[in-house]
Amino acid sequence: MLNIKNINKSFGGVVATNNVSLSFEEGSLSSIIGPNGAGKTTLFNLITGKIKPDSGEILLAGENITNLSPREIVLKGIGRAFQIANIFPTLTVKEALMASLASRLGISEKLFKPFYSKDLQNKSEELLDTLEMNDISDDLCSNISHGDQKVLDIGLALSLEPKVLMLDEPTAGMGPEERWQMVSTIERLWKLKNVTLIFIEHDMDIVFKISQKINVLRYGSLIASGNSSEIKKNKEVIDAYLGEDFESI
Numbered sequence: 512m513l514n515i516k517n518i519n520k521s522f523g524g525v526v527a528t529n530n531v532s533l534s535f536e537e538g539s540l541s542s543i544i545g546p547n548g549a550g551k552t553t554l555f556n557l558i559t560g561k562i563k564p565d566s567g568e569i570l571l572a573g574e575n576i577t578n579l580s581p582r583e584i585v586l587k588g589i590g591r592a593f594q595i596a597n598i599f600p601t602l603t604v605k606e607a608l609m610a611s612l613a614s615r616l617g618i619s620e621k622l623f624k625p626f627y628s629k630d631l632q633n634k635s636e637e638l639l640d641t642l643e644m645n646d647i648s649d650d651l652c653s654n655i656s657h658g659d660q661k662v663l664d665i666g667l668a669l670s671l672e673p674k675v676l677m678l679d680e681p682t683a684g685m686g687p688e689e690r691w692q693m694v695s696t697i698e699r700l701w702k703l704k705n706v707t708l709i710f711i712e713h714d715m716d717i718v719f720k721i722s723q724k725i726n727v728l729r730y731g732s733l734i735a736s737g738n739s740s741e742i743k744k745n746k747e748v749i750d751a752y753l754g755e756d757f758e759s760i
């Protein structure tokens with residue numbers, strides 16, 4: 512579904528992405544892990560077109576998307592959750608979803624008019640069901656919990672009907688309970704929407720529990736790719752990231 516071929520990106524003297532080649536199977540759930548500064552977010556930025564590689568190619572379902580604009584890449588089907596729920600502080604949850612849906616449908620000029628189309632209403636109701644957010648649909652985005660804001664961010668990405676959904680540290684800043692709730696939401700939405708899901712995560716319990724494939728970056732290079740048991744016993748990954756005492760996981 513998504514193929515990254517020999518991608519390189521440097522910022523001044525810093526090699527953020529060093530000849531990375533990676534593939535993500537259609538419908539799979541993969542993670543990207545590695546120490547701080549390993550180049551994980553940079554890889555996301557390259558895939559979404561936010562930054563352009565110095566060399567290399569990114570193919571989506573065989574189509575070269577390397578030089579497309581971020582908007583074109585979104586429309587091709589690569590979605591990403593940003594922390595955007597909180598930039599809609601004066602909108603309700605439902606209105607924020609409607610705004611995002613409307614922009615996809617190309618009717619953003621009607622966005623703040625009091626009468627929304629039936630189609631837009633229906634699609635937002637559907638999305639609220641999908642997200643299980645019906646009970647907070649009329650709450651202001653700024654008033655809902657941090658966890659709900661993160662789910663709403665995913666919902667805003669899903670409103671664009673992506674084939675590939677990318678989540679950068681979806682459980683960051685959450686306590687243990689909220690964190691596992693988020694994990695089950697992610698798994699549920701992944702299955703329900705049939706997306707190819709890629710997430711960056713520092714919590715190894717989560718990574719090992721839900722990833723079908725784990726990709727490990729270090730100093731911009733891919734040092735390993737594999738399933739949980741393969742990654743857990745990979746000597747280079749243990750030395751570079753996991754440490755010796757992670758075996759208890």
Ligand SMILES: Nc1ncnc2c1ncn2[C@@H]1O[C@H](COP(=O)(O)OP(=O)(O)OP(=O)(O)O)[C@@H](O)[C@H]1O
Nearest residue numbers: 522525526527545546547548549550551552553554
């Ligand atoms: N826009 C930029 N300008 C200059 N340097 C950058 C830029 N973006 C990233 N870098 C550098 O590239 C390297 C990789 O950064 P990146 O944010 O991709 O790491 P990361 O793996 O996401 O780390 P973290 O786990 O802390 O989020 C770092 O050394 C970072 O300082």
Ligand SMILES: [Mg+2]
Nearest residue numbers: 551552553679
């Ligand atoms: Mg990062």
